[in-house]
Amino acid sequence: MEWNRLLCGDRIRPIKKREGSQDLRSEFEKDYHRIIGSASFRRLQDKTQVFPLDQSDFVRTRLTHSLEVSSFCKSLGQNIARKIVTDIKDESFDPTYQQDVCDILQCAGLLHDIGNPPFGHFGETAIREWFKEHLPELEYESENGEKRKLTDILNPQMQNDFYHFEGNTQALRVVTKLHYLVDEHGMNLTKALLATIIKYPVSSLDVDKNSPDVCCHKMGYYYADRELFRDIEDSCGLNGRRHPLTYILEAADDIAYRTADIEDSYKKGRISFDMLVRELELRRHEDQSDPEYRSLIESLKYRYGKGIEHGVSDPGEYAVQNWIVAVQGKLIYLATESFVNHYNEIMDGSFGQELLEGTEGKHIVDALGEIAIKYTFTSEPIVKIEVSADRILTYLLDRLVPAAVYYDTDVKLRPIDSRMISFVSENYKKIYHIYSQGKSEEEKLYLRLLLVTDYVCGMTDSYAKRLYQELNGLV
Template identity: 85%
Template sequence: MEWNKLLCGDRIRPIQKREGSQDLRSEFEKDYHRIIGSASFRRLQDKTQVFPLDQSDFVRTRLTHSLEVSSFCKSLGQNIARKILTQIKDESFDPSYQQDICDILQCAGLLHDIGNPPFGHFGETVIREWFKENLPKLRFSKDIDGSGAGSAEGRPLTEILNPQMQNDFYNFEGNTQALRVVSKLHYLVDEHGMNLTKALLATIIKYPVSSLDVDKKNPDICCHKMGYYYADRELFKDIEDSCGLGGRRHPLTYILEAADDIAYRTADIEDSYKKGRISFDMLVRELEKRCYEDQSDHVYRDLIGTLKYRYGKGIEHGVSDPGGYAVQNWIIAVQGRLIYLATDSFAEHYNEIMDGSFGSELLEGTEGKHIVDALGEIAVKYAFNSEPILKIEVSADQILTYLLDRLVPAAIGYDTGNKLRPIDSRMMSFISDNYKKIYHIYSEGKTEDEKLYLRLLLVTDYVCGMTDSYAKRLYQELNGLI
């Protein structure tokens, strides 16, 4: 792979530069302003990160998490670009690329969760499980009165949809949805969504494989999830060819993934402390336990030593909560350490990353792997298994299952010439006119099979665009609860 192609500033719809324009921004800087001014990005403020949304102004949402990831992305980009120039000395890497890399990564951090459905990663699980259970039961027939749509009559959908179409729903991912949001669903000027640069689009595609090629047992992490829908296959090919990827992951994607890991692993601990799920003493005990269980005990000794040192500083400064002071300052120190380790790993594996043979996370095989794994295990024990989280997951299952139960059968018969049942017409009326417009643009000239597939995607597009509050409110209104 070559940097001059990897940093492709082209857009799906070319923009004609106005003569005499005084706009001095690079194409990647323009991407940044398109993102932060979008409603799709603003909706992240009302989507769960870990803890259910409440009145606290401290606990993170998807929006604040994305801002943190964006910040770490930029820091990593600066460090790594500097190493390429001064240590690796890749002659093909022009000094001007340093700023481009930072701008692309900063934007990628903002976008990495923009396709997530309401209620966090559990929302993704509910959608996947719903389709695994229900898609084989659904049928479609083109009747005069529409009575066969979604009913016991007609052909099973699993006989109509090709294997990739079906697997798209069985392997549903917020990462995959992000590409649809920014390239199609965010209807700004036309059907090309935000019309972002191809280098940025390539960076947010974490897994460059279709749903047919997902293999969670493959040692190459690039195959563990799908990266694009059947509906977006031509877009993916365009991005891949323009950036010279050849079926491989964009090098900046490794940096984005590392920034995300650093942000959420450390934030989960800090939020857990603020929510009273874990105390300073409990955190120390958890780390001490790993000293005896893990061969990398020196890593945990360093972590414990730094944590206790920060606690002592809190007492020395006379703060009211030395434990909180220690945890927050310790988190910052851990983040700095992880950024350093990820930077060194990128430099160490530079040739493998550039030839597409590197199939691990940047922190894999480093001390950072022990750190993020420990933080993740502690978060699962004290945060993810806490009562508030379990309650929101039960509620999420109820809400999303209810909506899919009613929206999918309605969408099956939509735009087919069939007469929809009154309840189905009403359910379809809730879907945004912009989403419907995108469906009609991209379904024009397609086969009936692909149109059916696109109607199912219309439902997941609508559901993923919901905030937590909107999904909850719609469920309550449809059930006469408010």
């Protein structure tokens, strides 16, 4: 792969430069302003990170998480781009590319969760499970009374798109189509940025969760977006491989949520300082050879002592918050070194791991993840909320999908179905009609099902909950 192609500043819809324009921003800087000013980005403020529908003003939402990931992306980009110039001395990497790398990564951090449905990762699971259970049962009955199973109409990739539904995949649709601003090209962002947010450069037919190559663990694009994907891939010279900056985005995301989950758990009272130290110590005994891990535990204890010394009201909170910052710094350093050490593999597309894999940072993030699962993700309040989220999403899909099956066909909709379809955004419907023109009946049916997932994924937590309550006469 070549950096002059990887940093492609072209857009899906070319923009003519106006003669005499005083806009001195690079194409990637323009991307940043397009994202920040979008309603899709603002809606992240009411989407779950860890604690669904939480009323606290401290714990993170998808918006604050995305801002943190963006910040880590930029820091990693600065470190890595500088090392490519000074240490690796890759002559194909022009020194002027350093700023472009930082700008692209900063934008990618803002976008990485923009396609997530309401209620966090549990929302993704609920949507996948609904289609696995119900899609094989659904039928399409034509005007002449002929009935066919939807699974007999849709091709295998179309079906698998719903069985493997992912917020990451939805993000590409949001920014390239669904965010209707000027036309059907969404935010019309640069191809380098679009390539960076495609974490998994495979279709739903090629998903292999057991593959040693992490790039195959989830799908990266829908059947509906296959031509768009190929355009991005060809323009950036990827040839079926992951964009190098995607590894950096993934590492920034891991660092942000692994550390934030511990801090949020402490603030919510799910874990105390003593419990955190005990759990970290427990995991230290499993690997006495990890000096970085041992030093971080001592660092946490030291900060508790400093909190007492400073006379703070809660030395545990003081210690955890300051320790989290130190952990983030250490992980950023380790991810940077990993990128440099595996530079040639990353650039030839043979690197199939996450950046922290095989580093001392892997032990750290795994420990933090296990602790968060033990004390937070399986706690009764979270489980109750997830059960409620499942009920909400199941109810909406139960009514929206059957309505969408007959939408835009010669079959007359039932009154209840026409009312359910009326809730779907007119912008989403417009996008459906634009991209369904000239398509086969098979693909139109598939696009109508996507219309439902597009609508549901665009919901905030509050909107989904409110709509459910209103439709059930609970308000």
